[in-house]
């Protein structure tokens with residue numbers, strides 16, 4: 265008995281000795297590593313903080329990086345974050361999942377800041393039985409193959425390259441079920457775009473990816489080949505986008521895989537930077553020439569996408585349209601707000617150039633009305649229109665269609681990690697890293713894409729009915745007011761009196 269307990273004691277003592285030795289060894293190594301880093305920091309010459317505060321200065325960088333996550337999850341209030349706050353994001357997530365979107369107790373949205381839009385409820389709202397689904401709208405009535413667009417809320421341009429293959433697949437399948445269109449963005453047409461079967465708008469960026477010849481010029485042959493796909497319904501010439509007006513698309517080298525390079529018609533592994541503008545379009549006359557050329561070659565509607573901050577060039581354009589005849593007009597104009605998103609953009613352009621949609625949309629609509637072109641040229645609006653209230657606002661201002669990029673990214677599971685330019689997107693949406701992509705299962709996420717689209721339409725319908733109209737397209741400026749100061753709001757039809765309504 266005592267022999268056994270002596271043996272056990274010796275075993276415990278030896279284990280404790282080993283553990284103590286291990287502990288001293290680990291502490292020794294840790295001290296050695298700390299000393300090494302301390303000396304390395306002290307004698308390096310590139311970072312002042314690390315040179316002045318060796319070792320502990322490094323925590324600054326760690327906390328700076330972690331701060332972004334801590335703020336998002338623990339500290340930021342529901343209505344605080346940018347570009348999209350938690351309340352907006354969670355509405356989009358719940359819509360995409362098709363789960364309860366009702367809220368309790370009271371609104372957390374402040375209704376008093378200047379610029380806040382308040383819809384005007386009717387004394388006698390529309391009954392459910394009188395509600396009408398918006399009918400299809402025809403775009404491009406003068407071209408050989410006009411487009412009957414079924415949905416007023418659609419997927420905005422995001423290139424294959426900026427987006428991963430599973431993301432493009434989920435969007436195209438989701439768009440098909442939602443009966444909405446999907447814009448390719450400027451990276452060309454990939455098999456993943458076609459696979460879902462949805463209507464497609466082919467975007468021609470300034471580098472003309474997917475329709476360029478070996479010198480980078482527009483190839484009629486390739487244009488015809490793209491137009492031959494029955495799914496491709498329209499062509500959008502990209503002049504600019506909100507996040508980077510005056511700068512072409514930027515796809516970092518790490519995202520230019522062999523497949524993406526082949527689709528775009530460029531070398532793999534090299535950053536793909538588009539010119540600041542279409543080299544052959546430097547005047548509104550050349551713009552109209554190009555629109556008419558593409559329309560002739562493809563037989564399909566053609567319009568352009570731009571950030572609009574001044575009207576003089578549009579006045580010249582519309583004067584020229586009237587000169588040449590109404591058929592020559594762009595079939596649509598996609599107007600992107602300065603606060604639009606992107607895969608990658610220089611900060612000075614993202615933060616400081618261009619007008620937000622709140623100001624530019626009424627400018628464009630009123631100008632089209634003034635030239636009697638509003639029914640000829642359809643207005644497609646984008647820029648943070650990711651919840652029903654924003655979509656309804658754009659309709660009241662005169663938009664014919666609304667498109668969203670980041671709303672649909674939320675539907676795909678985007679957590680606003682702000683890493684679209686780094687190939688490290690944790691949700692597999694904007695990365696080509698297969699390990700990160702495997703989390704995004706297209707068959708699952710496509711359902712969320714379709715749900716999100718239909719819940720947006722349902723929410724816009726709720727606002728329309730509350731305003732006393734039977735369908736969202738009947739919303740106009742008299743149905744909303746804007747807060748202009750303490751305790752004061754003004755109806756939008758008084759603030760922006762020019763448009764007649766639509």
Ligand SMILES: Cc1cc2nc3c(=O)[nH]c(=O)nc-3n(C[C@H](O)[C@H](O)[C@H](O)COP(=O)(O)O)c2cc1C
Pocket residue numbers: 420421422423426427448449450451467502504505506513569600601603604605606607646647648649650667668669670671684694
């Ligand atoms: C990841 C990503 C990629 C984009 N790629 C393009 C593009 O190729 N062409 C384009 O015109 N706009 C592109 N955009 C801009 C969107 O189409 C859209 O105009 C803008 O994000 C505003 O819509 P949103 O606020 O709903 O995101 C991209 C946006 C994102 C977030």
